[in-house]
Structure formats: structure tokens, C-alpha cells
Amino acid sequence: MPTYTLTVNGQEHAVEAEPDMPLLWVLRDILGLTGTKFGCGSAFCGACEVHVDGAVQRSCVAPVSGVSGSVVTTIEGLSEDGTHPLQLAWNEVNVPQCGYCQSGQIMRAAGWMKDTPNPTAADVDANQSSNLCRCGTYQRIKEAILLAAEKGA
Amino acid sequence: MYGLELAGVIEPRTNLPGQLTVLNVSRRRFLKTTALGAGSVFVLGVFSGCSQDNLADWPDRAEPIGSLEEAGFKPNVFVGINEAGDVFLVCSRSEMGQGIRSSVPAIIADEMGADWDRCHILQATGHPRFGNQNTDGSRSIRNHFDDWRKAGATAREMLLAAAAQTWSVTPGDCSMAVHEVRHADGRTLGFGELAATAATMAVPASPAFRPRNEWRYIGTEIQGRDNKAFVTGSATYGVDVQVEGMLYAAIKRSPVLGGRVASVDDSAARAVSGVRDIVRLNEHTFPPAFQALGGVAVIADNTWAAFKGRDALQVTWEASDHDGWSTGAQRAAMDESVRAPGTTVREAGDTDAATVGATQVVEATYHIAMLPHAPMEPPNATAWVKADGTCEVWAPTQAPQTARGSVAGALGVDPEAVTVHVTFLGGGFGRKSKPDYCVEAALLSQAAGAPVKVTWSREDDLRHDYYHPPSAQYMRAGLGADGAPVSWLHRSSFPPIGSTFSNGVTGPGARDLLSGVSNMPYVISNVRFEACRAIAHQRIGWLRSVYNIHHGFSVNAFVAELAHAAGRDAKDYLLELIGPDREMTDLFPRPPVLDTARLKGVIRRAADEAGWGRELPTGHGMGIAGHFSFSSYVAHAVHASVENGQVRVHRVDCAVDCGTAVNLDRIRSQMEGATVFGLTIALKDGIEATDGAVTTGNFDTYRLLTMAETPETHVHIMDSDLPSGGVGEPGVPPLAPALAGAILQATGQPVRSLPIRLT
Numbered sequence: 001m002p003t004y005t006l007t008v009n010g011q012e013h014a015v016e017a018e019p020d021m022p023l024l025w026v027l028r029d030i031l032g033l034t035g036t037k038f039g040c041g042s043a044f045c046g047a048c049e050v051h052v053d054g055a056v057q058r059s060c061v062a063p064v065s066g067v068s069g070s071v072v073t074t075i076e077g078l079s080e081d082g083t084h085p086l087q088l089a090w091n092e093v094n095v096p097q098c099g100y101c102q103s104g105q106i107m108r109a110a111g112w113m114k115d116t117p118n119p120t121a122a123d124v125d126a127n128q129s130s131n132l133c134r135c136g137t138y139q140r141i142k143e144a145i146l147l148a149a150e151k152g153a
Numbered sequence: 154m155y156g157l158e159l160a161g162v163i164e165p166r167t168n169l170p171g172q173l174t175v176l177n178v179s180r181r182r183f184l185k186t187t188a189l190g191a192g193s194v195f196v197l198g199v200f201s202g203c204s205q206d207n208l209a210d211w212p213d214r215a216e217p218i219g220s221l222e223e224a225g226f227k228p229n230v231f232v233g234i235n236e237a238g239d240v241f242l243v244c245s246r247s248e249m250g251q252g253i254r255s256s257v258p259a260i261i262a263d264e265m266g267a268d269w270d271r272c273h274i275l276q277a278t279g280h281p282r283f284g285n286q287n288t289d290g291s292r293s294i295r296n297h298f299d300d301w302r303k304a305g306a307t308a309r310e311m312l313l314a315a316a317a318q319t320w321s322v323t324p325g326d327c328s329m330a331v332h333e334v335r336h337a338d339g340r341t342l343g344f345g346e347l348a349a350t351a352a353t354m355a356v357p358a359s360p361a362f363r364p365r366n367e368w369r370y371i372g373t374e375i376q377g378r379d380n381k382a383f384v385t386g387s388a389t390y391g392v393d394v395q396v397e398g399m400l401y402a403a404i405k406r407s408p409v410l411g412g413r414v415a416s417v418d419d420s421a422a423r424a425v426s427g428v429r430d431i432v433r434l435n436e437h438t439f440p441p442a443f444q445a446l447g448g449v450a451v452i453a454d455n456t457w458a459a460f461k462g463r464d465a466l467q468v469t470w471e472a473s474d475h476d477g478w479s480t481g482a483q484r485a486a487m488d489e490s491v492r493a494p495g496t497t498v499r500e501a502g503d504t505d506a507a508t509v510g511a512t513q514v515v516e517a518t519y520h521i522a523m524l525p526h527a528p529m530e531p532p533n534a535t536a537w538v539k540a541d542g543t544c545e546v547w548a549p550t551q552a553p554q555t556a557r558g559s560v561a562g563a564l565g566v567d568p569e570a571v572t573v574h575v576t577f578l579g580g581g582f583g584r585k586s587k588p589d590y591c592v593e594a595a596l597l598s599q600a601a602g603a604p605v606k607v608t609w610s611r612e613d614d615l616r617h618d619y620y621h622p623p624s625a626q627y628m629r630a631g632l633g634a635d636g637a638p639v640s641w642l643h644r645s646s647f648p649p650i651g652s653t654f655s656n657g658v659t660g661p662g663a664r665d666l667l668s669g670v671s672n673m674p675y676v677i678s679n680v681r682f683e684a685c686r687a688i689a690h691q692r693i694g695w696l697r698s699v700y701n702i703h704h705g706f707s708v709n710a711f712v713a714e715l716a717h718a719a720g721r722d723a724k725d726y727l728l729e730l731i732g733p734d735r736e737m738t739d740l741f742p743r744p745p746v747l748d749t750a751r752l753k754g755v756i757r758r759a760a761d762e763a764g765w766g767r768e769l770p771t772g773h774g775m776g777i778a779g780h781f782s783f784s785s786y787v788a789h790a791v792h793a794s795v796e797n798g799q800v801r802v803h804r805v806d807c808a809v810d811c812g813t814a815v816n817l818d819r820i821r822s823q824m825e826g827a828t829v830f831g832l833t834i835a836l837k838d839g840i841e842a843t844d845g846a847v848t849t850g851n852f853d854t855y856r857l858l859t860m861a862e863t864p865e866t867h868v869h870i871m872d873s874d875l876p877s878g879g880v881g882e883p884g885v886p887p888l889a890p891a892l893a894g895a896i897l898q899a900t901g902q903p904v905r906s907l908p909i910r911l912t
């Protein structure tokens with residue numbers, strides 16, 4: 001089995017995996033980083049989103065062979081202690097219901113807000129609607145994103 | 154009266170909600186099991202519905218979710234206090250987004266006088282000693298509010314008694330402050346200082362509940378206890394469980410219900426790197442109940458290899474009775490069924506004669522597609538059948554006791570040999586009340602001789618669910634000269650949940666029509682309600698609000714159509730139809746009884762908040778619906794528009810009367826979520842099937858509402874000090890019919906089928 005190098009949340013790993021194994025399963029089953037979630041496996045829901053070299057990526061459809069040598073940030077590495085402005089805002093407006101989609105939601109927002117740090121509600125709709133939440137927390141996600149922006153995400 | 158021969162028993166054994174047994178167990182097992190010091194800890198065991206057998210031996214089984222292990226304290230009780238004054242509260246209900254790990258412990262803490270910030274929440278494993286743990290039916294608070302209060306009140310009185318003894322004063326001189334007892338002269342003793350003495354106090358026979366004006370947490374906005382775990386990725390869901398030496402499994406199940414494996418070619422699957430073994434699982438028998446479906450399993454080193462191996466299996470299936478099933482054929486069969494009279498489950502007056510004499514007759518047939526649960530975390534479970542015959546299961550389950558029993562049954566062991574650890578649930582909606590996936594994991598662990606995690610793909614989930622039944626409903630009403638109905642006929646056809654648990658079920662029964670059909674709240678003299686034949690071709694199960702989904706839809710949508718036909722305002726017409734204030738004890742012989750004043754109350758509130766009756770642009774409309782379910786009343790006023798055949802929902806006003814509100818924030822969030830859930834049902838997709846097999850496979854064909862499609866949602870909670878009602882489910886039923894009413898007003902076209910397809 002080939003070996004791939006990944007820097008995940010600042011730590012370098014050499015992982016042995018089949019080339020087609022999606023980054024999602026490398027993170028979850030090999031590295032034990034289970035904060036990144038499996039929701040659909042086919043790029044439909046966004047539960048698996050992480051940052052690869054700073055860009056939002058659906059890890060369920062990113063073969064490890066294609067991201068070798070990359071710098072990966074997962075929800076566990078977004079902040080040291082859960083104090084990223086989005087995480088704080090999420091807590092403040094009590095966004096999570098079951099919470100399962102929320103790591104993907106937060107990673108997505110943290111990604112596009114680098115380019116759009118002061119979004120309008122319409123910007124949030126446009127950038128965040130690709131991420132599904134079966135519990136229906138959308139209204140609060142939007143509120144939290146706008147709150148975080150106000151406080152300087 | 155039956156009492157247990159143990160110290161501190163204060164109530165007879167019973168399974169009734171609102172009744173429980175409190176034991177002072179401070180000096181029992183804790184001497185041995187806690188690291189916090191012998192005899193120094195105050196611990197109350199609070200049990201409902203447990204038997205003497207269950208209490209005879211107490212394995213040390215309550216497990217914390219998250220990071221409470223450092224407390225070194227794993228009690229199998231509801232309330233504990235250590236010398237440092239930390240309070241431990243056990244949550245025996247499953248957390249799936251409704252916030253129960255915040256709401257239930259907050260009730261106990263409030264009655265106790267504990268400081269919420271010094272309380273730690275432990276998650277109960279599945280065991281009868283915890284009383285009913287089935288987290289469905291929106292029951293955690295409506296059935297157990299007084300149980301939780303009693304647990305807290307008992308602790309409070311024992312702490313007060315301990316302080317009085319310490320000070321050699323009468324308890325009347327002591328009062329409960331926050332996390333400490335205060336003497337009239339100003340002296341205080343903290344919970345930690347009192348714990349050891351409190352442990353020696355007699356358990357009070359009937360502790361008084363605190364008056365409402367002393368509540369500090371109940372009825373407030375309670376911050377989510379687990380928010381941090383959710384937003385940092387540290388919350389452990391079932392699918393995140395990792396056990397030393399664990400293998401991973403995926404299963405190929407028959408695409409058609411009842412299909413048995415005819416042949417397997419597993420050569421390609423075995424060639425997949427990381428695949429360890431292929432295991433045949435026996436097919437289920439009928440009725441399927443909670444059995445594993447069976448099929449062919451791939452055991453592998455990781456989830457990806459298991460999925461790949463499973464996809465590489467070549468399996469052929471024997472013919473099944475359900476090979477000919479398709480969504481279209483089933484709908485046609487139900488349509489035919491409701492065209493003819495069914496079995497009358499209730500009748501008053503003479504509906505047919507009154508219809509003949511009516512000024513106007515309105516008829517409509519309503520349909521709702523078969524629906525999946527689709528929790529964002531697909532079903533999964535990890536099991537470890539050990540050499541000594543015991544089994545541990547880690548699962549996102551709404552029903553840990555059912556899981557325990559089903560696993561024990563499948564393994565042929567005593568339920569006491571099975572421990573079910575409850576993880577966080579990435580959504581449940583009723584799917585995770587059915588522990589078939591736990592049984593799969595246990596059988597595979599037994600076969601593999603190692604811990605096994607079985608993970609369902611999204612396709613597995615959407616194709617092998619316990620579906621909400623598809624339905625057809627025929628409604629007919631005769632209107633008098635004043636536009637009010639003089640007759641009402643409702644026929645309902647859908648394969649009922651009973652078909653999953655009994656053979657030979659050919660349609661709904663009288664009980665199945667109680668959710669808003671035969672006990673609907675309108676004053677009409679001539680009524681008839683009929684149950685019509687429908688055959689199940691899949692496992693049918695309960696989905697968030699169950700039959701209220703289709704019955705709440707048809708009944709409310711039909712009333713909007715009648716108002717339209719009569720040229721009347723939909724809200725006024727609805728309120729007039731509900732008629733005078735009354736408790737409907739005739740049609741609800743047992744609690745909860747529908748109180749029409751409360752139903753009208755939420756309808757008026759939703760309408761007022763929405764600005765009902767205001768001028769709307771062309772192409773816009775407003776609809777309203779109200780429904781009683783799970784002891785609560787919910788009304789939705791929906792403002793929508795139709796442009797170029799596209800429905801847009803602009804705003805939803807939701808009024809909810811759930812009696813005494815415990816956690817305002819989670820009531821609101823459940824109503825917000827129910828709005829999205831209801832709009833997904835109304836606007837997105839149903840489950841499709843041909844040749845006996847579900848073709849819907851993932852979120853491309855079962856689409857969920859997105860953020861951009863989510864309307865501004867305003868939730869209005871009615872003030873009430875009546876007993877608490879449910880919150881998780883009752884927000885779903887009125888949404889779709891209120892939207893149908895809005896579309897009717899906007900376009901003049903009735904909506905009779907969900908999901909809505911405007912042509």
C-alpha cells in the first residue's frame with residue numbers, strides 16, 4: 001500500500017492507504033479524527049468539509065492520493081480551544097440541534113468568510129446553502145455567521 | 154401496596170409515568186465503586202418502573218458521554234454529590250438534537266437548588282432501572298416532568314435535613330439557597346459540606362415541589378450543555394466510536410423486502426484491499442420487527458474498504474412477494490381503495506343523506522409520498538461480543554432498552570449480559586428507535602470474534618428504512634346554504650406500522666385513525682370515518698409526528714378548500730368549525746384530551762403575529778392550520794408566493810401551546826426545525842420505487858430543504874402553567890397544510906399531493 005504525507009492540524013502524518021481512499025476515511029478511520037462527519041459520501045451534504053491548503057474541500061470525494069503533501073485543517077484544528085469566532089457565535093445563538101452537520105457548516109463558513117468577511121444575509125444564503133442540516137438549524141446558522149462577522153471572524 | 158424491602162423505598166413499583174421510586178444508596182455500592190471516599194458521598198437512586206430484580210445487583214454501568222470520566226465517578230443513579238460539591242445528574246433519555254441533556258437535568262437541578270454550572274451530566278446506559286428510556290413520542294418531559302422534579306426535591310429535603318441536624322436546629326429554620334443551605338441567622342453550609350450527612354438522612358415520603366416563582370432554570374432559555382462538544386468536533390456519535398481491535402462492516406441487503414440470497418460471488422469483494430472476510434447474515438423472517446434484515450456482510454479494516462467490498466459483491470436474490478411493487482402501483486391501489494367504502498371506525502348522523510341535501514359538495518383526494526427519516530448520521534452501531542458471552546454495544550439509539558432486548562434475543566443471551574452505551578445521535582426522527590442495526594453489529598461481532606462497527610451508507614439508509622407510510626385520503630363534505638359543512642366523510646388508506654410487527658395486516662385500524670381523523674375537532678352533525686385497505690411493501694415505521702403528518706395535512710387542507718368554496722376567510726372559517734370552547738372528553742376518553750380553546754388560541758396567535766388579512770401582492774397568499782398532537786397545540790401561518798410554477802415561502806409564524814415550558818430555547822429550536830422538516834416534506838421529494846426496490850438513493854434524489862429556501866420563522870410560545878406537552882413532533886403536522894392554504898389563496902389551485910408538484 002502506498003504511503004502519503006499529510007499535515008493535519010499542524011501535525012505531520014505518514015499514512016498508508018489505498019490511493020482511492022477518500023480523505024474523509026483517512027481522517028476518521030486511520031487518524032482517529034472523527035469530528036469530520038460522513039453524511040452522504042457523494043458530495044451532496046457538506047458534513048465532511050475540511051480545509052485543504054486553505055480551501056474548503058468535501059473530504060468524502062477527495063482521494064488521499066490527490067491531497068498528498070497538503071495541509072489539512074479539520075474542525076478539531078480550527079482553534080486551539082473552541083474559541084474561533086464562529087464557534088463562539090454558534091454557542092451564543094445555540095445553533096446545534098443534533099450537532100452532526102455543524103463541523104461541516106462551521107468549516108464551510110470559516111472558508112468562504114476569508115474572502116467575504118462582512119457578508120450580507122444573501123451572501124450567507126449563497127455560500128452556505130450547499131450544506132444540509134436535517135434538523136433544520138439554518139436560521140440560526142445564518143444568525144451565528146452574521147454575529148461572528150460583526151464581531152470580526 | 155407493593156414495596157421493596159430496601160431502605161428508603163417510598164413508592165410502590167409501577168410503570169406509570171409520574172411515579173417513581175427513590176432510594177438512598179449512598180452506602181451501598183458506592184463505598185466500593187467511587188474514588189471519592191468511602192461513605193462520604195450523597196447518592197440518590199431514583200427509579201421509575203423498576204422491579205426488585207433489577208435492584209438486587211447493580212452493575213456499575215452509567216457511562217458519561219464526553220469527558221466526565223475525570224470525575225472518577227460512574228454512578229448508576231440519578232443524583233449524586235461529592236465532597237467537593239459537584240453534582241452529578243444522570244440523563245436517561247437520548248440526545249438527538251432536542252436538547253434533552255440540558256432540559257431534564259435542569260429540572261432536577263432546579264428542584265434541588267443546585268447551581269447549574271456545578272452540575273455534570275452523565276448518560277445512562279440502557280437498563281430497566283432507569284425507567285422508560287424510549288426517547289420518542291415527544292415524551293421525555295410530558296410524561297416524566299414530575300419524576301425529574303421528585304428526584305431533585307428529594308435531594309433538596311435531605312440536604313435541608315442534614316443542615317438542620319448539623320446545626321441542631323429545626324428544618325424550618327433552614328432554607329435552600331443556590332447550592333447551599335442557609336440558616337435564618339445567615340449561616341450557610343454548601344452541598345459538598347452536607348453530602349456525607351445528607352447520605353444518612355431518611356428519604357422523605359413526599360417531598361414538596363418548589364413553587365414556580367422559585368424556579369431558576371425551568372421556563373428559561375437554557376444554554377445547550379453540549380454546544381462546545383458539537384462545535385469543536387469532540388462529541389462522540391455512534392459512528393465515531395472506536396474500540397481497540399475493532400473491524401468495520403458494510404452489508405448488502407436485499408433490494409426488495411423479503412428477498413433471500415440466491416447466490417453470492419464474493420471473489421471481487423475479497424480482492425479489495427482491506428477486506429478481511431465475507432459473512433452471510435440470515436434473512437429476517439416476517440414480521441420483520443427489529444430483526445437484522447440479513448444479507449451479505451463485508452468485514453474490513455476500515456469503513457471505506459467495507460463499502461468498496463460490499464459494492465463489489467455479486468449477489469442474486471430469490472423472488473419475493475414484493476417484486477412487483479412500485480410507488481405508482483401502490484398509489485393507484487390506495488386510490489382505488491378510498492373510492493369505495495372502507496371499514497367505518499366512527500359515525501354520527503347520516504352523512505350520505507346530509508350530502509344529498511347539501512347546497513354544494515366538495516370532494517378531494519390527498520396523497521403523501523412514502524417518506525424516509527434520513528437522519529444526518531446514518532444508522533450505525535458498534536458491538537463487541539466477548540468470549541465470556543457478554544456483549545457491549547455502542548449506538549446512537551433512541552431506545553437503548555429495546556436495543557438491549559433485541560440484541561440479547563438475537564444472540565440468545567440474557568439481557569443482563571448486554572450493555573448498551575448511548576452515544577450522541579446525529580438525528581433520530583424515529584429511525585433510531587428501531588435497533589435492527591444494533592442487532593446487525595452484534596451478529597457480525599459474534600461471527601468475527603472481534604468488535605465490529607457496522608455503518609450504513611446514505612443509500613443503505615434511504616433504501617432500507619422503516620418508512621413513513623404512503624397514503625391516500627378521500628374527503629367529501631356537503632356545505633349548507635351558509636357555507637358551513639353539514640356532512641363530512643373521511644377515508645384514510647395507508648399501510649400501518651402494525652404491518653412491521655404482525656403478519657396479515659391489510660390496512661389501518663380504528664386506533665390508527667385517532668391521530669386527527671375520527672377525533673377531529675370540528676362541529677359537524679353528520680360525520681363518517683373509514684379505514685381503507687393498504688398493503689405494506691416495506692418496513693413501515695414511525696417518523697416524527699407519525700400519522701399526524703398525513704392526517705393533519707388532509708384535514709386542515711380540506712378545511713381551507715371548504716372555506717375557499719364557501720367564499721369565506723380561511724382563519725374565521727376554521728375557528729368557527731372548531732366551535733365553542735370545550736374539552737373533547739367524548740372523543741378522547743383518556744388524557745391527553747383536546748381542548749378546543751387552546752387549539753383556537755394558537756390559531757389566533759399565529760394569525761395575529763403573521764398579520765393575517767393584510768393586503769398581499771398578487772401571486773402571494775397566506776394559509777393557516779392548527780393541529781393537536783403529543784399533548785401540544787401548534788398552529789402555523791405561512792406566507793408564500795408562486796412565481797413561474799415555483800413556490801417560495803416568505804415567512805412562517807408558528808404558535809405553540811405546550812403547557813408548562815421547560816426550555817424556551819429548545820422549544821423554539823424544535824419548532825424551527827419542524828418548519829424545515831415540514832417544508833422538506835411539502836416541497837422536496839418522496840421515496841420512489843420500481844420493480845420492488847427503492848430507487849431513491851442519496852440527497853440528490855431525496856433533497857432536503859436548504860438554507861436559501863428556509864423562510865424567516867417566528868416561534869410564539871403560549872404562556873401556560875398546565876402540564877407540559879411534547880415539543881419534538883407536534884410542530885410538523887400543520888406546516889404543509891398551512892402552505893397548501895397559502896398556495897390556494899395565491900393561485901386558486903388546491904394542493905392535494907405532497908411533495909407539491911405544480912404543473
Ligand code: FES
Binds near residue numbers: 043
Ligand atoms: S459526506 Fe461529503 S458531502 Fe456528504
Ligand code: FES
Binds near residue numbers: 099101250
Ligand atoms: S444539527 Fe442535526 S443535522 Fe444539523
